Amino acid sequence: MADIFLKKIHGVLVPADDAAEEVISKMNRGECIKVKYTRPRNYENHKRFFAAINAMFDMQTHFTNIKQFRTWIQMKAGAYTTVVAPNGATMFFPDSISFADMDEIEFQALFSGCLDAFLESFGDKVSKDELLRVVDFS
Numbered sequence: 001m002a003d004i005f006l007k008k009i010h011g012v013l014v015p016a017d018d019a020a021e022e023v024i025s026k027m028n029r030g031e032c033i034k035v036k037y038t039r040p041r042n043y044e045n046h047k048r049f050f051a052a053i054n055a056m057f058d059m060q061t062h063f064t065n066i067k068q069f070r071t072w073i074q075m076k077a078g079a080y081t082t083v084v085a086p087n088g089a090t091m092f093f094p095d096s097i098s099f100a101d102m103d104e105i106e107f108q109a110l111f112s113g114c115l116d117a118f119l120e121s122f123g124d125k126v127s128k129d130e131l132l133r134v135v136d137f138s
Contacts, residue, residue: 005040039104046099049111052135056118059126059134076121077113 004020006013015021027033053070063069071094074080079095096102097110115135119128126134 041099041102041104041107045104045107045111048136049097049107049114052111052115055134056114056122056131059131060118060122073114073117074110076117077110079110079113 004023005016006020007016008014015024053073054066056073057063057066057069060069063072074094074097075092079097081093081095083091083093085091095110097107102110115131119126119131
Protein backbone atom coordinates (compact mmCIF):
# COMPACT_ATOMS: atom_id res chain seq x y z
CA MET A 1 0.00 0.00 0.00
CA ALA A 2 1.31 3.44 -0.87
CA ASP A 3 0.29 6.93 0.01
CA ILE A 4 -0.08 9.03 -3.10
CA PHE A 5 -1.06 12.64 -3.63
CA LEU A 6 -3.70 13.62 -6.15
CA LYS A 7 -5.04 17.00 -7.17
CA LYS A 8 -8.31 17.94 -8.78
CA ILE A 9 -8.08 19.61 -12.18
CA HIS A 10 -11.23 20.28 -14.20
CA GLY A 11 -13.19 17.76 -12.13
CA VAL A 12 -10.65 14.95 -12.56
CA LEU A 13 -8.16 13.60 -10.02
CA VAL A 14 -4.63 13.56 -11.43
CA PRO A 15 -1.23 12.65 -9.94
CA ALA A 16 0.26 15.50 -7.91
CA ASP A 17 3.84 14.20 -8.02
CA ASP A 18 6.13 11.61 -9.63
CA ALA A 19 5.39 8.96 -6.99
CA ALA A 20 1.64 9.19 -7.67
CA GLU A 21 2.29 9.11 -11.42
CA GLU A 22 4.30 5.90 -11.00
CA VAL A 23 1.58 4.18 -8.94
CA ILE A 24 -1.15 5.16 -11.39
CA SER A 25 0.91 4.13 -14.43
CA LYS A 26 1.19 0.60 -12.98
CA MET A 27 -2.58 0.25 -12.61
CA ASN A 28 -4.43 -1.94 -15.11
CA ARG A 29 -7.12 -0.37 -17.26
CA GLY A 30 -10.43 -0.44 -15.38
CA GLU A 31 -8.72 -1.34 -12.10
CA CYS A 32 -10.53 -0.04 -9.04
CA ILE A 33 -8.72 1.21 -5.95
CA LYS A 34 -9.97 2.28 -2.55
CA VAL A 35 -8.99 5.79 -1.53
CA LYS A 36 -8.98 7.21 1.99
CA TYR A 37 -9.50 10.95 1.64
CA THR A 38 -7.22 13.05 3.81
CA ARG A 39 -5.60 16.41 3.40
CA PRO A 40 -1.93 16.69 4.26
CA ARG A 41 -1.28 19.03 7.16
CA ASN A 42 -0.63 22.65 6.36
CA TYR A 43 2.47 23.77 8.24
CA GLU A 44 1.42 27.43 8.10
CA ASN A 45 -1.92 26.54 9.73
CA HIS A 46 -0.01 24.56 12.36
CA LYS A 47 2.07 27.65 13.17
CA ARG A 48 -1.11 29.77 13.32
CA PHE A 49 -2.61 27.31 15.79
CA PHE A 50 0.31 27.74 18.19
CA ALA A 51 0.24 31.51 17.72
CA ALA A 52 -3.47 31.40 18.61
CA ILE A 53 -2.76 29.24 21.67
CA ASN A 54 -0.17 31.78 22.80
CA ALA A 55 -2.58 34.68 22.23
CA MET A 56 -5.42 32.96 24.08
CA PHE A 57 -3.09 32.04 26.92
CA ASP A 58 -2.13 35.71 27.24
CA MET A 59 -5.83 36.73 27.28
CA GLN A 60 -6.70 34.63 30.34
CA THR A 61 -5.51 34.56 33.94
CA HIS A 62 -6.61 31.14 35.19
CA PHE A 63 -3.68 29.13 33.85
CA THR A 64 -0.06 29.98 34.59
CA ASN A 65 1.46 27.19 32.48
CA ILE A 66 0.95 27.27 28.72
CA LYS A 67 1.32 23.46 28.33
CA GLN A 68 -1.47 22.94 30.84
CA PHE A 69 -3.57 25.57 29.07
CA ARG A 70 -3.07 23.88 25.68
CA THR A 71 -3.95 20.48 27.15
CA TRP A 72 -7.09 21.90 28.77
CA ILE A 73 -8.29 23.77 25.68
CA GLN A 74 -7.69 20.81 23.35
CA MET A 75 -9.61 18.53 25.69
CA LYS A 76 -12.40 21.09 26.13
CA ALA A 77 -12.61 21.16 22.34
CA GLY A 78 -13.21 17.38 22.43
CA ALA A 79 -9.75 16.21 21.33
CA TYR A 80 -9.13 13.58 23.98
CA THR A 81 -9.32 9.86 24.61
CA THR A 82 -11.00 8.30 27.63
CA VAL A 83 -9.45 5.21 29.23
CA VAL A 84 -10.99 3.20 32.06
CA ALA A 85 -8.31 1.58 34.22
CA PRO A 86 -8.70 -1.93 35.67
CA ASN A 87 -9.59 -0.37 39.04
CA GLY A 88 -12.48 1.50 37.40
CA ALA A 89 -10.80 4.91 37.46
CA THR A 90 -11.46 7.00 34.38
CA MET A 91 -8.50 8.79 32.85
CA PHE A 92 -8.48 11.37 30.08
CA PHE A 93 -5.61 11.98 27.66
CA PRO A 94 -5.33 14.75 25.06
CA ASP A 95 -5.14 13.49 21.47
CA SER A 96 -1.88 13.91 19.64
CA ILE A 97 -1.83 16.72 17.10
CA SER A 98 1.27 15.42 15.36
CA PHE A 99 1.28 15.53 11.58
CA ALA A 100 1.25 11.71 11.51
CA ASP A 101 -1.79 11.42 13.80
CA MET A 102 -4.07 14.20 12.54
CA ASP A 103 -4.76 15.28 8.97
CA GLU A 104 -5.64 18.84 7.96
CA ILE A 105 -9.41 18.30 8.11
CA GLU A 106 -9.21 17.00 11.69
CA PHE A 107 -6.74 19.73 12.61
CA GLN A 108 -9.01 22.49 11.28
CA ALA A 109 -11.88 21.07 13.35
CA LEU A 110 -9.63 21.06 16.44
CA PHE A 111 -8.50 24.63 15.75
CA SER A 112 -12.08 25.84 15.43
CA GLY A 113 -13.09 23.86 18.52
CA CYS A 114 -10.31 25.46 20.57
CA LEU A 115 -11.47 28.94 19.58
CA ASP A 116 -15.05 28.04 20.52
CA ALA A 117 -13.90 26.49 23.82
CA PHE A 118 -11.96 29.62 24.68
CA LEU A 119 -14.94 31.86 23.95
CA GLU A 120 -17.24 29.59 25.97
CA SER A 121 -14.97 29.90 28.99
CA PHE A 122 -13.58 33.41 28.62
CA GLY A 123 -16.10 35.11 26.32
CA ASP A 124 -17.10 37.47 29.09
CA LYS A 125 -13.58 38.94 28.94
CA VAL A 126 -13.02 38.94 25.17
CA SER A 127 -15.42 39.10 22.23
CA LYS A 128 -15.35 36.70 19.29
CA ASP A 129 -14.43 39.58 16.98
CA GLU A 130 -11.52 40.57 19.22
CA LEU A 131 -10.31 36.98 19.48
CA LEU A 132 -10.46 36.49 15.72
CA ARG A 133 -8.63 39.77 15.18
CA VAL A 134 -5.91 38.82 17.67
CA VAL A 135 -5.40 35.39 16.09
CA ASP A 136 -5.43 37.05 12.65
CA PHE A 137 -8.65 35.58 11.25
CA SER A 138 -10.37 38.84 10.43
